[in-house]
Amino acid sequence: MWLRRYERQVTVPGWDQEKLGRAHVAVVGAGGLGSGVLYYLVAAGVGRITVVDGDVVEESNLNRQVLHFTSDVGRRKVESALEKLEALNPEVTLEPLAIELTGENVAVLGNPDVLVDALDNLKSRLIVNQYAVENRMPLVHAAVEGFQGLITTVVPGRTPCLACIYPDPKERGKFPVVGATAGLLGLMEAAEVLKLLLGLGEVLSGRLLIVNILSWEFRNVRTKFRRSCPVCGGREDG
Ligand SMILES: [Zn+2]
Numbered sequence: 001m002w003l004r005r006y007e008r009q010v011t012v013p014g015w016d017q018e019k020l021g022r023a024h025v026a027v028v029g030a031g032g033l034g035s036g037v038l039y040y041l042v043a044a045g046v047g048r049i050t051v052v053d054g055d056v057v058e059e060s061n062l063n064r065q066v067l068h069f070t071s072d073v074g075r076r077k078v079e080s081a082l083e084k085l086e087a088l089n090p091e092v093t094l095e096p097l098a099i100e101l102t103g104e105n106v107a108v109l110g111n112p113d114v115l116v117d118a119l120d121n122l123k124s125r126l127i128v129n130q131y132a133v134e135n136r137m138p139l140v141h142a143a144v145e146g147f148q149g150l151i152t153t154v155v156p157g158r159t160p161c162l163a164c165i166y167p168d169p170k171e172r173g174k175f176p177v178v179g180a181t182a183g184l185l186g187l188m189e190a191a192e193v194l195k196l197l198l199g200l201g202e203v204l205s206g207r208l209l210i211v212n213i214l215s216w217e218f219r220n221v222r223t224k225f226r227r228s229c230p231v232c233g234g235r236e237d238g
Helices: 002-006 017-022 032-044 077-088 122-134 179-198
Strands: 024-028 048-052 093-097 114-117 139-145 148-154 207-212 217-222
Touching: 017 179, 024 032, 032 048, 032 077, 032 139, 032 179, 048 077, 077 093, 114 122, 114 179, 122 139, 122 148, 139 179, 148 179, 179 207
Parallel strands: 024 048, 024 114, 048 093, 114 139
Antiparallel strands: 139 148, 148 207, 207 217
């Protein structure tokens, strides 16, 4: 069964299915970005996935958070997500955490090989960023608004961190999100995680990929260290 399930990916040059099966990934957020990330990491057979989300499914989530169905409105997102993901691939060990991360409880993330930021607010993103930097774990970050998205990978000790990229955190309240944008960026995060775990290709370390779906313009921007960044220490010319 193992070989049959993965037969179309194990022939990719450099692929190591057993390595994926031993990997642990923590995905923070089971919403619009998280739906894409989780479906595809589970389908690919990543061995162990921690899913963190303290929210309950609302009707207004359903235009983009395709892990959750109409009948899930009112349920905890992690419960709704686990049901679909277990049905998709029972070989994956899923660890649900129905909590909102804070500076005090963030250590529940443990020691994953890769952290995925699939959040929708900067406050929580910066908590996860600090944990990633302190514990030297790669962090895949994406954000979406309307028809635009961006994605980067923080590699602590090598690249600027999210506190370098967002020096002046401002929350934006409710902003528009097109479901397909969240889906696209979520799938890009999933692909980035697989590349990190398998050591394949070039990851987005030290660069921010800005995606404009309306113009189909994909732009790479180098991320810059913030001078004496309070989280990673920063550097003048990384
Ligand atoms: Zn920094």
